[in-house]
Amino acid sequence: MIFSKSCEYAIRAVIYIAHQSRNGKKVSIREVAQGIDSPLHFIAKILQYLSKRNIIQSTKGPNGGFYLDKRAMKQTLEDVVIAMDGDQVFEGCALGLRYCSESRPCPLHEEFKQIREQIRYSLQSTTIAQFAEEDAHKPILKR
Amino acid sequence: MIFSKSCEYAIRAVIYIAHQSRNGKKVSIREVAQGIDSPLHFIAKILQYLSKRNIIQSTKGPNGGFYLDKRAMKQTLEDVVIAMDGDQVFEGCALGLRYCSESRPCPLHEEFKQIREQIRYSLQSTTIAQFAEEDAHKPILKR
DNA sequence: TAAATAAAGGAGTTTTTTATCTTTTTTATG
DNA sequence: CATAAAAAAGATAAAAAACTCCTTTATTTA
Ligand code: FES
Ligand code: FES
Numbered sequence: 001m002i003f004s005k006s007c008e009y010a011i012r013a014v015i016y017i018a019h020q021s022r023n024g025k026k027v028s029i030r031e032v033a034q035g036i037d038s039p040l041h042f043i044a045k046i047l048q049y050l051s052k053r054n055i056i057q058s059t060k061g062p063n064g065g066f067y068l069d070k071r072a073m074k075q076t077l078e079d080v081v082i083a084m085d086g087d088q089v090f091e092g093c094a095l096g097l098r099y100c101s102e103s104r105p106c107p108l109h110e111e112f113k114q115i116r117e118q119i120r121y122s123l124q125s126t127t128i129a130q131f132a133e134e135d136a137h138k139p140i141l142k143r
Numbered sequence: 144m145i146f147s148k149s150c151e152y153a154i155r156a157v158i159y160i161a162h163q164s165r166n167g168k169k170v171s172i173r174e175v176a177q178g179i180d181s182p183l184h185f186i187a188k189i190l191q192y193l194s195k196r197n198i199i200q201s202t203k204g205p206n207g208g209f210y211l212d213k214r215a216m217k218q219t220l221e222d223v224v225i226a227m228d229g230d231q232v233f234e235g236c237a238l239g240l241r242y243c244s245e246s247r248p249c250p251l252h253e254e255f256k257q258i259r260e261q262i263r264y265s266l267q268s269t270t271i272a273q274f275a276e277e278d279a280h281k282p283i284l285k286r
Numbered sequence: 287t288a289a290a291t292a293a294a295g296g297a298g299t300t301t302t303t304t305a306t307c308t309t310t311t312t313t314a315t316g
Numbered sequence: 317c318a319t320a321a322a323a324a325a326g327a328t329a330a331a332a333a334a335c336t337c338c339t340t341t342a343t344t345t346a
Pocket of ligand 1: 105110
C-alpha cells in the first residue's frame, strides 16, 4: 500500500541500477527484471518512463542500457516517488477528502500530517548514491 | 493512498453513523451517502460488509438503519481499517517484498517500520466514540 | 394482512492498474 | 554497410478496484 506497485518496482529498480552504475556498468531491462524479480515487460515500461522523466539515464544499441549519471545519483527516493505516484502520498487527505487543509481538517488530519511528513523525510534524507553504496541491499532486492 | 477508497469511505461512514448514534438515531444508506458525500450504491455495499463483520450494527424495516451499539463504539479505527484493507498497511513491506522481515530488511525497512507503527498507533489511540463526540467532525465529513 | 420501508444479496459495468506482446528506432561494431 | 543489440513506442490484454442496478428478505405499522 502507501506506494503503487509501479512505484515499488521503480524504487527497487533505481537502487539496483544505481548499485551497478557505481562501476560504470550499464544494465539491460532483462538484468533489471531479474535483479529485482519483477515482470520483464512491466519494468521495461517503468524504466522507459523514468528515463523520459530523467530520473535515470539510458542509451540504445550494443553496450547500451540503463544507468545513473552523477546528478541522478544525488537525487533522493522522493524524486522517484513523485515521478511515479505524484505528491498524493505527501499532500493528500488520509480520508480522501478533496483537499487536506488546516481550515477544514478531517478527524485524522493532525496525526497524518505528521506521518506524511515522516514519510517525506525518510525518502528525502538519503540519496540514491547512498543506497547504492550499502552492501546490504544486494540480498534484499533479489529474491 | 495509504487506505483504499473503500476504506476511506468506511472510516468516514463509521464516524458519521457513530455521531448520529449518540442520540440513538439510526441512519439509512441514503443519509450516510449524503452525509459523507459518497456514491450511494457503493457505500451500501461497504455498510453491508461492515455490518456482517460486526463493525457496525443494522436493522431492517421502517425505522431501521445503521447504528453502533455500546461495544462497537469502543472499537478503534484500526478495527475498521483491518476489516476493509487487512493488515497490509501495518505489516507489509514498503517496497512490496513478499515479507517485511528483520532478517532480510529492504533499504527502507527501519524507517517504514516506525512509520507503520505510528499509523497503527494513531488509529488505535482514539475510540470511535471519541470521534463521534467531537463537534468539529461535522463540517469535515459533509462537503 | 397489505403496504411501505429499509437492509441484504446477487449480478453486472466501468475505470484504473498491472502486465504482455509486437514493431520501430537508435547505435555500436565487424 | 549489414548485422546485432538494446531501448522506445504502440497496441492489447488481464486483473483488480470502484461503482451501479435490480431483486429479495425482513420488519414495522396502518
Ligand atoms: S484533512 Fe484529512 S489529512 Fe488533512
Ligand atoms: S522489509 Fe521492506 S519494510 Fe520491512
